[in-house]
Amino acid sequence: MTPDDALKQLSHLARERAFGRHVGSHLLIQAGLDALVAGVESPSLAMLAGLLRSEEPEAPELFDQVLDEWGPLFHPPADPRAAKWAATCWIAGQIADESLDPATGTHLIWSDIAYDLGYPEALEPLGHCAHNLDDWQESRGVSLERLNRDAVEAARQFLGKHSATEAED
Numbered sequence: 001m002t003p004d005d006a007l008k009q010l011s012h013l014a015r016e017r018a019f020g021r022h023v024g025s026h027l028l029i030q031a032g033l034d035a036l037v038a039g040v041e042s043p044s045l046a047m048l049a050g051l052l053r054s055e056e057p058e059a060p061e062l063f064d065q066v067l068d069e070w071g072p073l074f075h076p077p078a079d080p081r082a083a084k085w086a087a088t089c090w091i092a093g094q095i096a097d098e099s100l101d102p103a104t105g106t107h108l109i110w111s112d113i114a115y116d117l118g119y120p121e122a123l124e125p126l127g128h129c130a131h132n133l134d135d136w137q138e139s140r141g142v143s144l145e146r147l148n149r150d151a152v153e154a155a156r157q158f159l160g161k162h163s164a165t166e167a168e169d
Helices: 003-018 025-038 045-049 053-070 080-096 102-113 121-134 144-161
Strands: none
Touching: 003 025, 003 053, 025 045, 025 053, 045 053, 080 102, 080 144, 102 121, 102 144, 121 144
């Protein structure tokens, strides 16, 4: 892992936490260890990386200290609605670049975010994909691979029309 890769991992976890997703302490500690081994330096990083299992409850606070020392790797928009749109764009980006399973990503968007946004029309294609993937059965004649490709394409189309800063209902 390179220092850039380690910082990307830290940034990814920072986004997960900023968007309200649970990130286990063991993942925060592992990210700290990965960053330390990759040559990333910060005063709190060694403390985070060296936490024992019994010290895991300290990981979130130390992780936040590491982020503070590195500066803003990510700050969500202050407006809750804008933050929901930013989370949607971030998750859609992961679906589009195929770093996140389409069924997981579309479910997160449709089940966890769309409700708070009032089920906007812009998210309906992703919601449709979420339902198709959730209800998939081999006997229906449509392959799971096809439904995954449809979800990736829906995410790419969404991103082509929306950005985190100017998402519309």
